Amino acid sequence: MRAVPDWFELMKTIVTLLLIFWNAMLFAAGYQIMEKSDTVTIQSGTLATEHHVLVVRILTSQGTHYAEELAVNSYIEVSGVQGSVSCRTGKPRNIEHGDVTEVPYLQSAGYITDVNTLIIQPPDLEPGCEVTLQYDRTIKSLLFLTSWVYRSSVPIQKAYLSVTYPHAMNLRYSSLDPSITVKKNENGATSTLELQTSNQPAQTIFGDSRSESDVEKSVDLLPQECVLDTWKLSTENWASVGAWYQSMSAGATDADELMSAVVGSIVQQQKDPEKIAAALYEYIQKNFFYVAMEMGIGGYKPRRAVQTFAKKHGDCKDLAFLYIALLKTAGIEAYPALIDARWHTTLNPDFPSPLQFNHCIVYIPKIRGGIWIDCTAKRMKLGQIPSVLQGRSALVPGLNQMVKLPDLNVQSNVIHMTITGKLSGTTMEMIGKIDTTGDLSEILSSDEDSISARDRNRYVRSALLEDSLPLEGFQTTAKTTDELEVHLTSDASSAGPYKLFLVNPVRYPALENLSFSPEKNQYFSLGPSRSYELMTEADLGSVRIVSPLERKQVNGKYLNYTLETKSEAGKFVYRLNVSFTNGYLDDAQMKDYQSELQQFSDDLIRVVVIAN
């Protein structure tokens, strides 16, 4: 599975590029935006021009590395780049042609895009300098209109947006918070929307699955009617957005004879639609690989299923449409579903727009009352979905309505570890099994068909076990694709008339968050929810257990755990089940979470005392 699926990757890329430098300034910006002024003139449903002015003050030596990065592609042209640098000493210096470079956006071999980055590097910066920068953008598809960012990881003293558009055009925009003042004017055939805000503090985010765009605040703009290539988009309501996508993807689910043959061979063996759907899902998982290719319209429009079938690779929407095509051929009703796979964004239901989605999955309404399938997830079973998608609403073109996904939360991401041990002298030999579900199945699945035993041991040990604990032996054997057998050895250490032996070597990554010091305007991402279920059953022979047998259950706001030690059928049993929730916490919430983590850390027993 991909932690961050790809749909509408192009839009995400552009936003990412705009924020690259701010990301680099994650821990301290070293500069602040004194003023940003964005003036947008929408000429028609397909064309807009923008003029951007930015005044940046360099605060520290770290800020002297300030650079502005702009995305360009076949829909976005940047021109008229000019600016100057004024410092306390010396004459102002103009930003020259040689201070601007264009570079391709090369993320990995498996991510192909036509987006380039324009890097504007103001010269001779030192603390106290002020950079004034301006440039124009010509937008040939209104889906690429500027996203007006007014709060980010850099302090913004003053931000202003002006959008002039034909009076007849109904301009829509995403929600506004009370810190923004809004003014609307009409002047003959045009209308103007002005948004303004000031003194926005810097916001940063830490933790798992973090992205600066998760905490930035911005306003997206989109006219109610616009055209992307030849497809007319109406954002009047969700149904019209769905209809736009449906028209753009018309014919994409047509199948050819080769695809029909694949379906035919499965239908011959399976008659139950759910089993057919499961077999076809497995067929996609095993025979197609994920490549993000975001070139022009390809950022939105899926390839035809026959193309994807022939190429054997595709991005999320290509694989989804291929799956739908195969399902349709088998007579199973299925639809694409547009969804947002970013951790901390919430859907604004009053702003129907494709800009709110970045991923495409499949919806099968008539199996189990409606199931969802992510074709980029390599190890999930039919009906399982990545936790980042759970509980969200998706737009289903074809049905042309928003549908909510089930929220399985912590139950869907579990690591089970069951160990049986026997004490011989001072050595505890343990054997057990590990299995995982949901997102955490990645831990066992990392290239499971090609990973060497050596690499798997290292990988599993570092992912699952507290590496610094005194474990002398650790070996894994893959039993099935979902299960590992483990062998562990540890030595009991002696203390006078007692011995101590290790019963819990599991690593709890959340405990590493205890060291984090939350500050105001910092946010923390907990990433996916996770549960760990450990049971250690040890045969101690006739040795007396000194440690108390007890049961502790704590239900907190952010984590729940049950810790139990008991004697059962002549064996010592240690059981610890703990669930860490997902979420997105501000500094006060983070402190509460850390308080619960600290309590868990205090209660966590890793060793047990027995008589020598």
Place this chain on the structure above:
Amino acid sequence: MGRLGCILYITAFLILAHQTWLFSEPQRLAPLTETLQGYGIHQMPSKEDYPESGAVVVLSEQEYRQFGEAHEKRIHKIIKILTHSGSSAATVALPCPTSCRIEGRTIKSDGRMIALPSRDVVRSQNRSEFSSAFSAVQFVFPSAEPGDVLEYIATLSYVEPFFVDDYRFAENYPVLKGVLILTHPDDFSYSYIRVSPPDTSVSVRTDQVQEATFHRIRTIFVVNNVAALAEEPYSSGFQDTNPGVRLFIQVMSGHKIDFFTDWQKFGGFIGKAFIAKTLRTGPIKDFVQEQISKSSDPTQQLRSIHDAADRRIEIDSSPGRALSGFPYQTAEEVFKSGWGTPEDFALFLATCYRNMNWAVDLILVNSSEKPRASATSAFPPDLDLVLLKVKTTTGEFYIDCNSNGMNVGMLSSSSMNRFAVGIPVLMDFQSVPPMGYVMATPSLDVVQSRMDVTLRPEAQAWNLQAHWSMQGDLYQQLSAYRIQEGDARLSTKIGELVRSELHARIQRVDYKMQAGEVVVDATGSVPRRSMGGGITLLQSPAEDAGLHLSSSLFQDRGTPVILPIRGEVSVTYHIQPEAGQSLSIPQSYRVDCNPVQYTFSAGLANRELTIEEKWLIRDLKIAPESFPKFLQLAQYASEAHHWSVLSSATDQFSASPIQNVSLIPFASVAPTQSLAIHQNQKIVTPAAALSNEPQVPCADAQRVQLTGSLNKGNLLIRVKNLTSQPIDNFDLIIEYTAFGRPSSRRAELHQDVSIPPQASHFIGSPEEAMYDSARITVRFSQKGVSHQCGPFQIGSN
């Protein structure tokens, strides 16, 4: 024809060649079986042959084609996908320099061929009026799935000549056949060094080919069955186990280029570019004046200039250093931009210091991350770290220029005790050509981390007080963080660091930064755990300052471990029991495993339990041969580090005797190593060092002269052949002690070398083998007759 005319002619010819494909053979993929048979591959590998790999590179061929002032790189790959996870081999991204041409195809398992359509080859295109710093080409093989074979040829053109490459054959997937080809005109000449790890042999053959009317010389290197690159923790980017070829130019257009093979000349080559400009007026002059006005003491002036430059200039060590011309930024450019590579930063400082009339040497260092360099095996890419040595009227000082946050006189762990080349820095008005010299960098005793933790019992918890001193690399990291982020962020960072190192409820953290040291004081509490039967449990609350030498680091591993720091990392606990309670005393250990020593001692005195845990690391690199011993070391350390102390009113505990463990790892000593000896902070040349060596009473003194010296663990032995016959079957035996403990074992080092008549052979150990003393014996033979020289003792016994 003059040189300029020659260049113009070559340039014009190259343009023509690019237009007509005169030099480049038509880029056409030959039938697969024909290609494979040409390389002796008669059977396509299967999944059974590589059960643990998703794909196999059946053929990986790279060819450098040198033409006049330009060259081409031609990459030809044939890859078989074995499993679904190997499908990632179907996505390819390549840099596209001046121009690039791609041809590719997927060969299905049933023999069908699907050509890579040109529309699917995506080249980055300029979309603005601004120039592009680089461009790239990307493609995905069509219809690729397990069982398929992928084949492509990419030809990349460069506008500069081919100078040097440290080419390695291993890739992310195993390589069945690796081929490297170099073709060049006969007025060019290249040398090569083959890197053939055990069980792998790089074969070579040279021939001549005719291209149009030109004779071209072709050298072909071939290797079979190369294992996939391993991703292992604490590993250098460079893997010794990876076979390869080190290529470097020696003659270019008829002109001899000797600086790739001779450190002295390489020093001269660098020294001509690394010139300090005379400062008459301007911002740097003002900068220097401002700093030196603060003190009349040269030492303080030196420090003041360095510290101010460190705050102003960000050192970026990530970009690779160019090898053709070393285009350093000028001091003015660095001062203006506030950014520079380590070399740029060094040149800026050198400019400041040379204008103070202080002698400055640029020191280029071979770190543990790189293949071992020596006086006799020159290969400039092996020098990857940059120091300055500055001589003022008050003394000689080293400055580590590789990262921000260093102090004058401080060296990072990776810079210490390494082979290096020194180059005197000249002023712009000086015309004497500089010459390089070889040396070893100093070895300093650094206390990286020393923590004292006091635990006093209270009703529900142990009251904790910690005093933590960080120096060396740990200090540098925090100092650099402070420069970049400021004091407020540093305070937060130190708070987080303390909380991650101490498993306790930390209530207060104070710190201060002083010369070369960060001192932290923290208070908190550790819960008292009741374990039943009236006993309570206290477990080790402190980590190991990020050292993390766990046993898994040495298990199932092929590449050397590069430890993160050298020096001392220690924690001392003072645990005071409650009245009437007795404390259990953990087992004490002392484990010697050269170059690492681990001690863990626990003892009760004056009703206080003192537990001291100490790592002493004297070198960073641990070779795979030593892993079994280090695995044992890590297991002892892990056991001891996770100490548990039981407190009981009824039980009486007693201490176990200390367990001494001596683990003698394989001590490798590099052949043909000639080193200068570092003596009391002064660098002397090998000749000077050897003049002080004790001579050995040799039973066969008329045949060989054996001399040796030892200084701070640097062992240097010279064997001089006094006869008119070569010495062969050379065998050196070293019996040594380390950490003051005599070793009962000995390391026998069989050197496959021959010492010519009247010649000397040097053996040195710049790292890995850290000796206190050694007894040296040399056995050798001449014309089949065995002789022995020694043993002789060097260092304290």
